[in-house]
Amino acid sequence: MTPASLTQEPQSVSSAVTRSAFFIVATINEDATSRAAVRAWCADVANLVRAVGKRVPGGNLSCVVGFSSDAWDKLFGEPRPAGLHPFREFGSGERKAIATPGDLIMHIRADQTDLCFELATQLMKRLEDAVVTVDEVHGFRNFDMRAMIGFVDGTENPEGDEAVHFTVIQDEDPEFAGGSYVLVQKYLHDMKGWNALPVEAQEHIIGRTKLQDIELDEDVKPSWSHSSLTTLDDAEGNEIKILRDNMPFGRPGQGEFGTYFIGYARDPQPIEQMLENMFVGLPPGNYDRLLDFSRAVTGGLFFVPSQPLLEALADRVPGAAPTIAVDNHKQTESEPAAAVSADGSLAIGSLKGAPRYE
Numbered sequence: 446m447t448p449a450s451l452t453q454e455p456q457s458v459s460s461a462v463t464r465s466a467f468f469i470v471a472t473i474n475e476d477a478t479s480r481a482a483v484r485a486w487c488a489d490v491a492n493l494v495r496a497v498g499k500r501v502p503g504g505n506l507s508c509v510v511g512f513s514s515d516a517w518d519k520l521f522g523e524p525r526p527a528g529l530h531p532f533r534e535f536g537s538g539e540r541k542a543i544a545t546p547g548d549l550i551m552h553i554r555a556d557q558t559d560l561c562f563e564l565a566t567q568l569m570k571r572l573e574d575a576v577v578t579v580d581e582v583h584g585f586r587n588f589d590m591r592a593m594i595g596f597v598d599g600t601e602n603p604e605g606d607e608a609v610h611f612t613v614i615q616d617e618d619p620e621f622a623g624g625s626y627v628l629v630q631k632y633l634h635d636m637k638g639w640n641a642l643p644v645e646a647q648e649h650i651i652g653r654t655k656l657q658d659i660e661l662d663e664d665v666k667p668s669w670s671h672s673s674l675t676t677l678d679d680a681e682g683n684e685i686k687i688l689r690d691n692m693p694f695g696r697p698g699q700g701e702f703g704t705y706f707i708g709y710a711r712d713p714q715p716i717e718q719m720l721e722n723m724f725v726g727l728p729p730g731n732y733d734r735l736l737d738f739s740r741a742v743t744g745g746l747f748f749v750p751s752q753p754l755l756e757a758l759a760d761r762v763p764g765a766a767p768t769i770a771v772d773n774h775k776q777t778e779s780e781p782a783a784a785v786s787a788d789g790s791l792a793i794g795s796l797k798g799a800p801r802y803e
């Protein structure tokens with residue numbers, strides 16, 4: 446259903462919080478046949494979600510698909526979403542938000558792992574040899590929505606109309622209305638170090654109590670707490686939110702304990718500002734102490750087209766006239782007019798240009 450205020454139906458960005466989620470990031474092979482296969486696949490996604498989802502009524506199966514900046518240019522060319530750019534890195538040394546390869550993301554959610562598994566299988570089958578999976582994470586609900594580090598995660602998320610307001614592009618980029626941006630990072634935790642901290646120290650790091658999940662009073666909460674550094678206000682003092690659906694994952698037998706961070710917004714800037722605050726610090730040096738126990742091992746930024754645009758992209762021919770709803774089914778392609786650098790070329794140092802929320 447399209448909310449009344451929206452002209453284009455979003456993908457299931459703000460779908461219900463589920464018990465299970467798969468995150469698949471893939472690169473698309475460089476040949477024209479692979480690109481044509483990925484474009485054609487865009488029209489299949491909704492049908493596959495419907496077909497697989499029907500098998501378990503109430504299973505809440507959904508899938509969100511997004512494309513990186515480089516992939517967008519190669520697959521679809523102009524016009525392009527205004528805010529789409531390669532992942533911006535923040536921080537340095539041990540504390541760095543790194544960019545890693547990835548053209549395509551699938552965020553699959555359901556209340557049962559078998560539904561996620563079956564949909565992922567069907568989606569990958571259609572893509573066949575056109576892509577190479579570079580990261581795949583299977584996340585699970587951890588008791589009462591506890592992150593791997595034992596704190597409830599997702600409490601301050603916007604809901605309902607507020608979630609739509611903060612995640613769905615509207616008049617600011619009319620051609621891409623109904624779309625969103627999604628930023629992902631896979632984190633690995635030093636659980637030994639984290640668990641060695643007294644609970645009170647952990648609470649200062651997060652900015653909330655551990656058992657009851659209540660925000661600490663301002664006079665107790667350090668300015669370097671995760672909650673302080675990720676709370677943003679606009680110029681008028683109104684809070685700017687993002688929508689997160691992080692999931693714990695891991696392999697205890699291998700000593701792997703992680704959090705898959707996934708944040709949706711109608712502009713990448715607020716999420717990037719949070720990353721800058723966390724990794725560089727606000728002011729610089731006053732960084733997020735959660736990062737003393739958590740290392741980001743992947744990073745990607747993707748544009749999530751509206752549902753109708755995702756389907757129409759199947760017919761997009763890069764370099765052709767800029768129209769979204771084309772009705773011919775050509776499988777040929779010319780090179781995009783404005784191809785940007787490959788994913789390896791990152792906007793490192795772009796920190797300076799980023800607007801600030803003070």
Ligand code: HEM
Nearest residue numbers: 592596597598599600601632672675704706716719720739
């Ligand atoms: C190691 C990975 C991370 C873990 C384990 C984690 C965990 C948490 C927890 C437990 C909370 C408090 C409860 C809540 O409101 O959800 C929280 C809040 C929040 N986190 Fe994270 N987080 C991680 C990474 C990130 C990143 C990378 C961002 C943004 C780029 C982010 C943005 C936020 C925001 C916006 C809030 C709500 C702040 C508020 O309004 O008080 N988190 N996170």
